[in-house]
Amino acid sequence: MGIGAFPVAHALAVLRMGPVERVVAATGHAPGDVLAELDRLRVAGVVVLMERRGLWRLTADGMRHHAGLLAADVPPPARAALSGVHRAFVPLNQRFKDLCTRWQLRGGAANDHGDPGYDRDVVAELGALHxxxxxxxxxxxxxxxxxxxxxxxxxxALDRVESGERSAFTGVGVESYHDVWMELHADLLLSTGSTREAEEALEHASGSAS
Incomplete structure (x- = not known):
């Protein structure tokens, strides 16, 4: 039977494009099953492999196909429920962005991670946010x-950060906390039909209320 089109197509909609390893991580399915579905979708014209870069992405037809699959997966009552939770995510997202900035920069310059106490404080805040x-x-x-x-x-990812793996905080393409958080954020936007502009309005409203 296979794993079906939705998990793989949705992972690529969230990622925009990615190597098979990231599609596997996003879906949680076995690599062989993901590859089999990617190949089936490639033949159907839903996805394409950019061979020189080793990246998969949805085609234009694939994006339309995914939109239909997503609408079936998230009917209006579910979308409304997710939208309610999304409102609780928005302030957390702002705090996470601030933490990422503090992890990468210190005193206006790149953080060289030479101050263990500073890094411990930021990691502790990440744990609290988590x-x-x-x-x-x-x-x-x-x-x-x-x-x-x-x-x-x-x-x-948090376990790896707390164990001293610096790239597990904000590294790109390494299943870092930032990688996974950005996927969660993108999935929420897709699943609720919201936009980053709408989120900015919510952030402004919550900031004014506080």
Missing amino acids: REAEAVVGDLAAVRDRFARYGTRLAG
Whole structure:
């Protein structure tokens, strides 16, 4: 039977493009099953492999196909429920962006990670934010269980950060906390039909209220 089109097409919609390893991480399915579905979708004209870069992406037809699959996966009642949880995610997202900036920069210059105390404080704040994010992901997973995987992946990345793996915080393409958080964010926007502009309005409103 295979794993079906939606998990793979949705992973590529979230990622925009990516190597098979990231599609596997996003779906949680076995590499062989993901490759088989990618090949089936390639033949159907839904996805294309950019061979020189080793990256898969949706075609224009694939994006339209995914939109139909997503509408079936998230009917209006589910979309409304996810939108409610999304509002709780927005302030966490702003705090996470601030933490990433503080991890990468210190005193207006690149953080050379020469001050263990400074890094420990930022990592501790990430741990505190993660505990709040777990509740949000749990609420999302109660609506659509595919969101539960983000909680597992974020926890794994946090473990690596706390073990001293610096790239696991904001590294790109290494299943870092930032990588997984950005996928969660993109998935929320797709699944709720929201936009970054709408989020900015929510951020402004919450900032004014505080």
